[in-house]
Amino acid sequence: MMDRFRMIFQYFQSNSESVMNGICGLLALASVKMYTCFDFSCPCLPRYNMAYGLGIMFIPPIILFLCGLILNRQSLVMLDEWRRPQGHRKKDLAVIRYMCSSIVQRAMVAPVVWIIVTLLDGKCLICAFSGSMDPEKFVGFANVTPVQVEQLLAKVPCKDDELMRNNTSHKAVSRYLRCWSQALGWSILLILIIAAFLARWLRPCFNQASLLQARHWSNYIDIEQKIFEETCCEHSRLFAHKCILHFFESMRQEIKLHNFNLPREGEGDEGEEDLLQGITDQDQVNKLLETWYYDKPPLDVSQATQRHPLGRERSPLPRADSPRTHSKFPQHTNV
Amino acid sequence: MDKFRMIFQFFQSNQESFMNGICGIMALASTQMYSAFDFNCPCLPHYNMAYGLGILLVPPFILFLLGFVLNNNISMLAEEWRRPQGQRGKDPAVLRYMFCSMAQRAMIAPAVWVSVTLLDGKCITCAFCTSVPVETLGNASHPLLSQGEIQRVLAQIPCKEIYHGQELIANEVAVRYLRCISQALGWCFVLLMTTLAFLVRSLRPCFSQAAFLKSRYWSHYIDIERKLFDETCAEHARSFAKVCIQQFFEGMSTDLVAARCHLPRKTSEDAGEASKKLLGITDRGTMNMALKSWHRCKPPLHLLPPALPSGNGWAGEGQPPVHPSTPRRETAAYYSLV
Numbered sequence: 248m249m250d251r252f253r254m255i256f257q258y259f260q261s262n263s264e265s266v267m268n269g270i271c272g273l274l275a276l277a278s279v280k281m282y283t284c285f286d287f288s289c290p291c292l293p294r295y296n297m298a299y300g301l302g303i304m305f306i307p308p309i310i311l312f313l314c315g316l317i318l319n320r321q322s323l324v325m326l327d328e329w330r331r332p333q334g335h336r337k338k339d340l341a342v343i344r345y346m347c348s349s350i351v352q353r354a355m356v357a358p359v360v361w362i363i364v365t366l367l368d369g370k371c372l373i374c375a376f377s378g379s380m381d382p383e384k385f386v387g388f389a390n391v392t393p394v395q396v397e398q399l400l401a402k403v404p405c406k407d408d409e410l411m412r413n414n415t416s417h418k419a420v421s422r423y424l425r426c427w428s429q430a431l432g433w434s435i436l437l438i439l440i441i442a443a444f445l446a447r448w449l450r451p452c453f454n455q456a457s458l459l460q461a462r463h464w465s466n467y468i469d470i471e472q473k474i475f476e477e478t479c480c481e482h483s484r485l486f487a488h489k490c491i492l493h494f495f496e497s498m499r500q501e502i503k504l505h506n507f508n509l510p511r512e513g514e515g516d517e518g519e520e521d522l523l524q525g526i527t528d529q530d531q532v533n534k535l536l537e538t539w540y541y542d543k544p545p546l547d548v549s550q551a552t553q554r555h556p557l558g559r560e561r562s563p564l565p566r567a568d569s570p571r572t573h574s575k576f577p578q579h580t581n582v
Numbered sequence: 583m584d585k586f587r588m589i590f591q592f593f594q595s596n597q598e599s600f601m602n603g604i605c606g607i608m609a610l611a612s613t614q615m616y617s618a619f620d621f622n623c624p625c626l627p628h629y630n631m632a633y634g635l636g637i638l639l640v641p642p643f644i645l646f647l648l649g650f651v652l653n654n655n656i657s658m659l660a661e662e663w664r665r666p667q668g669q670r671g672k673d674p675a676v677l678r679y680m681f682c683s684m685a686q687r688a689m690i691a692p693a694v695w696v697s698v699t700l701l702d703g704k705c706i707t708c709a710f711c712t713s714v715p716v717e718t719l720g721n722a723s724h725p726l727l728s729q730g731e732i733q734r735v736l737a738q739i740p741c742k743e744i745y746h747g748q749e750l751i752a753n754e755v756a757v758r759y760l761r762c763i764s765q766a767l768g769w770c771f772v773l774l775m776t777t778l779a780f781l782v783r784s785l786r787p788c789f790s791q792a793a794f795l796k797s798r799y800w801s802h803y804i805d806i807e808r809k810l811f812d813e814t815c816a817e818h819a820r821s822f823a824k825v826c827i828q829q830f831f832e833g834m835s836t837d838l839v840a841a842r843c844h845l846p847r848k849t850s851e852d853a854g855e856a857s858k859k860l861l862g863i864t865d866r867g868t869m870n871m872a873l874k875s876w877h878r879c880k881p882p883l884h885l886l887p888p889a890l891p892s893g894n895g896w897a898g899e900g901q902p903p904v905h906p907s908t909p910r911r912e913t914a915a916y917y918s919l920v
Contacts, residue, residue: 335882368620433640485859489860
């Protein structure tokens with residue numbers, strides 16, 4: 248049984264980083280898909296353009312970043328480690344910093360993908376900055392008043408407008424802005440890739456030993472939490488098993504008391520009797536189910552673990568409110 | 583250990599195929615990126631060249647660095663390069679081999695991008711449309727246009743819908759000319775790359791094959807050793823965690839025994855078995871205490887020797903344990919201090 252646990256935990260250990268990387272990649276793909284499905288519709292009004300354009304460029308990345316933090320299991324582990332009282336175990340800030348930086352790096356991928364796709368596509372920047380163009384750079388705005396210029400420039404992103412369809416100067420503005428937007432997108436991508444490359448290349452040059460330690464202990468904390476949860480699950484399974492057996496025992500006792508059954512003879516059918524727990528007809532089953540609903544047993548199997556499982560000479564079981572089960576520790580009585 | 587050996591044989595034989603797979607995926611991704619990317623020539627005199635050459639050269643550089651970033655061996659290479667010598671000598675031939683093999687794989691996606699770009703022709707058309715030989719292809723003796731005007735008109739060649747220089751030079755003619763040059767460059771580039779790859783592969787065994795075999799072996803060795811070390815550390819962390827948690831629960835049940843010494847226990851074999859499985863926790867209050875203690879006061883990262891279970895001290899009273907009631911378990915003899 249422990250071997251099985253060991254194999255399962257090896258699987259989790261070797262795969263928790265790949266699980267996180269997989270989630271990170273899925274979020275990046277999801278952000279590209281979201282962008283292509285989203286129906287961008289620039290308002291083409293003087294002051295609304297900038298707000299809409301920049302809003303679409305920056306608000307979804309914030310949402311994706313928060314999603315990346317939420318979906319990462321390690322962020323809870325890190326918060327737990329950060330906020331726990333010191334107690335007997337010292338806290339190592341390097342471990343917490345390492346966990347924090349790895350969580351943030353993974354969560355940053357999807358927002359960056361959104362921003363870059365937005366810039367390479369160009370619609371957001373055209374919408375946001377068409378009103379800020381200098382009309383003198385482009386032919387076709389010569390004999391127009393400033394207010395009209397503002398209106399016309401604001402309408403540049405709306406290609407379907409009547410006035411815009413064959414207007415070459417508007418296409419020129421659009422092309423110009425798009426060119427800048429794409430250049431900005433590629434530049435940002437280049438800078439980020441150079442930063443990632445330098446980080447991977449240069450990291451072993453600084454503090455490699457303390458990095459290895461921080462990584463080891465952060466893995467350890469993760470594994471320890473998983474093993475603790477597994478141990479608690481096992482324990483609660485056994486606890487529940489004992490509690491229910493105890494419940495059936497007490498029902499059998501009650502039924503015996505009320506029905507004045509004759510003592511059974513013969514050891515042969517003990518095995519099967521045990522399975523039926525002494526409950527052998529419809530009324531008894533109904534009574535048992537009713538009691539299970541209306542009067543669940545207390546969460547205390549300390550007496551159950553002391554009993555001989557097959558003995559018949561038993562004293563009636565103490566109830567939850569008898570003085571023998573009181574201990575020095577606070578008990579919650581509303582079971 | 584057999585299982586580990588199998589896993590590492592798998593990794594060894596497949597590390598190279600894994601990296602080849604990534605390399606192929608990146609090449610496909612680069613063609614996909616190119617077709618998804620909406621090429622948008624600015625059609626303005628000085629911007630064209632910058633945009634066109636930028637699109638031709640910047641994404642390949644990004645793909646090249648990405649090929650390094652995605653390769654796990656890069657941190658291994660840097661580590662091996664920067665480690666203090668200690669008791670193990672460093673072999674520069676091994677480092678060179680590792681770097682060359684990573685660089686070769688990282689070169690494939692950029693080469694694919696450059697080839698696709700040149701064969702498609704839009705970049706070269708955009709970048710060099712102002713350098714079209716108007717004398718030979720068009721009507722250079724147009725009287726009213728100054729040099730600047732001519733440049734502006736020529737810059738609009740890639741944008742058919744705003745081009746208004748048909749008298750100077752026909753749009754079709756210029757585009758065909760530029761595209762032809764671009765495709766010729768593209769095919770030459772592909773031929774050059776393929777020839778280089780062929781020469782590298784076929785001529786390498788002629789020079790220092792023995793040294794090459796040694797470098798390859800030791801670079802694989804360094805990779806496997808690092809993975810095995812990581813696996814061993816992970817195994818150790820698991821065992822450490824298990825023993826730490828066991829001792830936490832044992833310490834708690836020792837405290838409980840000490841605190842409840844007024845309840846005489848009928849020790850039978852089954853009670854021992856049951857309470858061993860239940861870790862000594864048999865009621866709700868105790869379990870709540872255990873969970874609270876796990877959060878408030880985690881056990882120290884210091885595994886005790888097997889014979890001395892001691893309490894965690896949260897029971898409050900300093901009563902010494904009556905006798906170690908929990909049966910002996912196998913504990914790992916790890917001692918470490920945090």
